[in-house]
Amino acid sequence: MKRTLAEAPLEESFECLVCDKVMLRSEQTSTCSYCGKSEVADYQCPDGHYVCEECRLSTAEQLVKTTCNHTKEADPLKIANLLMKHPAISMHGTEHHYLTSCAILASMRNLGLFDIDPIQIDKAAALARMPPLGSCALWGACGAAIGVGIAFSRALKANIMSGEERSIALNLVSESLREISKLGGPRCCKASVILSLQVARKFLAERYGAQFDEGNPICEFKNVEPCLRKSCPFYHE
Amino acid sequence: MICRILRHASPDASMNEAIEEAILLARHEGQPLDTVHIWQNGKAAILASNADVRTSVDEAACKSSEVAIVRRAASIGRTTYQDDGTLNLTYVIDQKRFFPDTDSLTEAYGRLSKPAVEVMSSLGVSVEVPEYAASLVVEGRTIADAWVRFYYDLMFLQLSINVQTDLNAQGRALKQGTGFTTLSREVNRTVEIEDVQRALIQSIAKHFGVAFQEENLSPLEKKLAGRLHQIKYSRDDWNFEGKAPLSLKDVLVEVYVAYPPTKSCRQIIENVGSATRDLKDRVETRIWMRGKGLDGHGSPPGMPMSIALTEAAKQAIVPAVVVNGELAFSRDVPSAEHVERKILQALER
Numbered sequence: 001m002k003r004t005l006a007e008a009p010l011e012e013s014f015e016c017l018v019c020d021k022v023m024l025r026s027e028q029t030s031t032c033s034y035c036g037k038s039e040v041a042d043y044q045c046p047d048g049h050y051v052c053e054e055c056r057l058s059t060a061e062q063l064v065k066t067t068c069n070h071t072k073e074a075d076p077l078k079i080a081n082l083l084m085k086h087p088a089i090s091m092h093g094t095e096h097h098y099l100t101s102c103a104i105l106a107s108m109r110n111l112g113l114f115d116i117d118p119i120q121i122d123k124a125a126a127l128a129r130m131p132p133l134g135s136c137a138l139w140g141a142c143g144a145a146i147g148v149g150i151a152f153s154r155a156l157k158a159n160i161m162s163g164e165e166r167s168i169a170l171n172l173v174s175e176s177l178r179e180i181s182k183l184g185g186p187r188c189c190k191a192s193v194i195l196s197l198q199v200a201r202k203f204l205a206e207r208y209g210a211q212f213d214e215g216n217p218i219c220e221f222k223n224v225e226p227c228l229r230k231s232c233p234f235y236h237e
Numbered sequence: 238m239i240c241r242i243l244r245h246a247s248p249d250a251s252m253n254e255a256i257e258e259a260i261l262l263a264r265h266e267g268q269p270l271d272t273v274h275i276w277q278n279g280k281a282a283i284l285a286s287n288a289d290v291r292t293s294v295d296e297a298a299c300k301s302s303e304v305a306i307v308r309r310a311a312s313i314g315r316t317t318y319q320d321d322g323t324l325n326l327t328y329v330i331d332q333k334r335f336f337p338d339t340d341s342l343t344e345a346y347g348r349l350s351k352p353a354v355e356v357m358s359s360l361g362v363s364v365e366v367p368e369y370a371a372s373l374v375v376e377g378r379t380i381a382d383a384w385v386r387f388y389y390d391l392m393f394l395q396l397s398i399n400v401q402t403d404l405n406a407q408g409r410a411l412k413q414g415t416g417f418t419t420l421s422r423e424v425n426r427t428v429e430i431e432d433v434q435r436a437l438i439q440s441i442a443k444h445f446g447v448a449f450q451e452e453n454l455s456p457l458e459k460k461l462a463g464r465l466h467q468i469k470y471s472r473d474d475w476n477f478e479g480k481a482p483l484s485l486k487d488v489l490v491e492v493y494v495a496y497p498p499t500k501s502c503r504q505i506i507e508n509v510g511s512a513t514r515d516l517k518d519r520v521e522t523r524i525w526m527r528g529k530g531l532d533g534h535g536s537p538p539g540m541p542m543s544i545a546l547t548e549a550a551k552q553a554i555v556p557a558v559v560v561n562g563e564l565a566f567s568r569d570v571p572s573a574e575h576v577e578r579k580i581l582q583a584l585e586r
Contacts, residue, residue: 004523004524043497053499053500056527057555
């Protein structure tokens with residue numbers, strides 16, 4: 001029987017959180033793939049990925065805010081995917097609600113479309129925390145879809161007296177909910193995030209000429225029960 | 238393929254449950270052969286692991302009829318009754334070794350049930366095998382109950398076959414004691430347990446191409462069974478309330494660290510190691526890595542985190558140290574002395 005970690009020394013290699021390649025011991029200075037901090041790495045991926053100690057210990061919300069404040073990535077799907085690979089983000093949970101809104105805001109900032117500062121990210125996260133676990137079933141409104149509305153509402157500074165801004169937020173939530181509803185069940189937070197962000201991307205492309213990678217995203221979290229498998233458009237064997 | 242055939246049983250139903258679990262644990266710890274355990278119990282109401290004793294059995298009736306009430310650790314299966322008219326067939330197998338061509342648990346269950354189905358068919362009893370590890374039924378009447386449990390890569394499947402089980406006694410012992418049948422009833426004559434046993438062994442050998450090696454319990458299994466009986470199966474808090482001990486040892490220390498472990502995580506692991514060095518006989522340590530499971534190798538079936546550690550993980554309390562199901566240290570790095578003090582306190586309780 002294999003010895004447990006409690007009985008044997010810690011392994012000297014671990015899988016990279018970002019790309020699954022084997023990371024080896026390192027003593028070089030590296031830059032954190034999440035928050036951008038530079039420090040002497042203990043383990044580093046051959047492709048240069050590194051997760052700093054603070055990010056390894058982060059809560060989900062700390063991680064989402066820090067990453068979205070730092071990232072230079074313009075594609076919200078890539079931002080979300082990086083976040084979802086971190087152990088702080090569980091397979092299913094309310095963190096997907098604010099992850100969606102913060103990823104969109106970061107994307108809009110990096111596309112140069114809106115002036116998004118950390119306060120905006122904080123406020124979006126606070127709002128997107130509100131839909132409870134299971135709001136998709138309990139409210140008929142997935143929190144990830146609502147996250148899309150929150151992001152655009154913050155960016156466009158919509159309020160109850162607004163005209164077009166408010167309509168945009170409502171329409172995007174509606175479209176996201178429609179896409180998620182077509183998927184059927186049981187719920188998958190990963191698929192809901194991807195579908196919601198696809199709606200956001202489409203709007204950013206059509207309205208602002210933003211350009212993103214073509215092609216259907218492939219889910220990197222497959223087969224964790226209850227996976228929709230071939231019923232999911234992002235499933236790939 | 239060689240399999241062990243084991244026929245051992247105790248007159249004590251709670252010891253039999255301990256033996257069954259011991260076989261499973263010992264197989265994981267390196268016992269080389271898969272096991273087919275064919276055995277009989279005394280009068281016993283066997284509770285499913287999550288059953289409520291109050292709604293499952295008539296305790297007064299069990300007491301007056303000297304029917305033992307014991308709880309099984311299997312997570313899939315329901316409460317049932319056994320006596321000397323019941324024949325138990327338990328498989329403890331390495332699923333990948335036994336079924337290298339499939340990952341499907343339902344398929345594995347179906348195949349493992351086939352010998353029993355074939356034997357019953359040979360007696361003229363047509364049995365339905367439901368899809369999900371449920372009982373074997375004859376026109377809606379349960380003729381054999383099934384329990385399934387997983388532990389790492391191992392599968393534990395028990396079929397409890399009503400050969401000549403006393404259904405009246407069953408009806409008295411269980412709150413839901415109807416809807417059952419026996420082989421003898423279905424064929425309208427007394428079916429002998431030894432005949433069914435012999436036929437089952439032949440059928441298993443044929444279906445799976447196994448050669449049987451008749452062996453008794455190993456020293457490891459006897460030791461494990463004794464310990465399991467002492468801390469779990471002989472105790473009311475398990476049998477009546479479903480409260481399982483956290484570990485076979487006296488204290489369980491769970492350490493929750495980042496993946497990869499940070500400097501502080503490594504220091505905690507080292508300090509816990511120092512604290513438990515002289516207490517290894519009494520203290521079990523498990524290291525869980527955030528998002529990556531036990532020892533960073535996933536979450537093995539049958540090896541859950543304690544409730545306290547699950548809560549700590551949900552709240553992102555990392556690193557964390559849980560001692561006997563209580564959060565002892567959160568986010569700081571306790572010295573080896575501090576950890577040792579907590580463990581000694583737990584040992585004193």
